[in-house]
Amino acid sequence: MFGVTILGNNSAIPTLDRHPTAQIVTCNDQLLLIDCGEGTQLQFAKYGIRRSKLRYIFISHLHGDHYFGLIGLLNTLSLMGRTEPLSIFAPPELEQIIQIQLDCAGTILKFELTFVPLMPEYSGVILEDKDLEVRCFPTQHRISCFGFSVLLQKRKRKLLPDQAKAYEIPAAYYGKLQEGADYVRKDGSIVKNDWVTMSPGKGKRYVYCADTLYDENLLPYLKDADLMYHETTYLHELADRAAERFHSTTVQAATLAATAHVKRLLIGHFSSKYKELDQFLEESRPVFPNTDIAAEGTTFIV
Numbered sequence: 001m002f003g004v005t006i007l008g009n010n011s012a013i014p015t016l017d018r019h020p021t022a023q024i025v026t027c028n029d030q031l032l033l034i035d036c037g038e039g040t041q042l043q044f045a046k047y048g049i050r051r052s053k054l055r056y057i058f059i060s061h062l063h064g065d066h067y068f069g070l071i072g073l074l075n076t077l078s079l080m081g082r083t084e085p086l087s088i089f090a091p092p093e094l095e096q097i098i099q100i101q102l103d104c105a106g107t108i109l110k111f112e113l114t115f116v117p118l119m120p121e122y123s124g125v126i127l128e129d130k131d132l133e134v135r136c137f138p139t140q141h142r143i144s145c146f147g148f149s150v151l152l153q154k155r156k157r158k159l160l161p162d163q164a165k166a167y168e169i170p171a172a173y174y175g176k177l178q179e180g181a182d183y184v185r186k187d188g189s190i191v192k193n194d195w196v197t198m199s200p201g202k203g204k205r206y207v208y209c210a211d212t213l214y215d216e217n218l219l220p221y222l223k224d225a226d227l228m229y230h231e232t233t234y235l236h237e238l239a240d241r242a243a244e245r246f247h248s249t250t251v252q253a254a255t256l257a258a259t260a261h262v263k264r265l266l267i268g269h270f271s272s273k274y275k276e277l278d279q280f281l282e283e284s285r286p287v288f289p290n291t292d293i294a295a296e297g298t299t300f301i302v
């Protein structure tokens with residue numbers, strides 16, 4: 001399973017029905033959290049996210065709407081008795097911010113917390129774990145800010161059922177074939193794995209563009225992604241304000257998605273001034289039809 005569950009899709013000020021940015025990326029049995037706006041731990045509870053499966057946290061930048069929920073979440077994990085280690089990838093100053101809050105409260109977390117600093121303008125691989133690879137890349141924002149590209153390789157080989165039947169391999173053994181095993185017949189002869197399976201094929205990729213100006217320099221990081229999230233803080237009539245504040249509009253996000261040939265676009269980080277979101281789709285879809293609102297509580301399969 002490779003999916004993205006939206007926990008928050010609003011910018012800056014939370015509203016009663018929209019929360020600041022947070023997303024859970026499910027990579028088989030591991031959960032990644034990207035950004036952690038205020039109230040994220042309540043959204044975990046609301047949408048039944050299993051805290052114990054959380055392994056990695058990625059914070060794009062240090063505007064509060066992307067990390068004010070972090071200290072609360074860490075505190076709760078410790079109170080709930082977590083012992084598994086947790087890693088946070090973030091701009092380096094975050095370590096101090098969290099540490100001072102823990103120190104002033106005399107809190108000692110019950111689990112090991114590792115900070116991996118993302119230095120300004122860095123791009124490259126920051127995590128490899130089993131079938132998972134995460135890269136970061138800089139975006140154009142008022143302060144140092146990172147997007148994240150999550151690649152999940154396919155684990156199992158593709159079974160060719162007709163071939164497997166032709167070699168009289170029992171169905172109970174198909175699982176082993178998908179893991180790459182050869183089959184030994186009763187007479188001792190071997191059926192090679194690649195006679196009855198195919199390579200698992202390319203992995204899938206989710207790209208999270210964080211907060212950013214419209215920026216074609218991002219294209220190499222986005223190209224051919226299966227799913228891309230891009231902020232649309234404003235409708236396109238406010239393109240000037242978006243540029244001033246280092247944010248993007250509907251038309252800009254959709255244009256980038258089309259140019260990068262991604263398969264599907266999610267939009268979010270909506271300004272609190274908008275009560276209804278329909279217009280965001282009305283402006284994006286003519287430019288890039290396969291666009292959806294990053295609706296809270298919805299899981300999008302990559």
Ligand SMILES: [Zn+2]
Pocket residue numbers: 061063141211
């Ligand atoms: Zn920001």
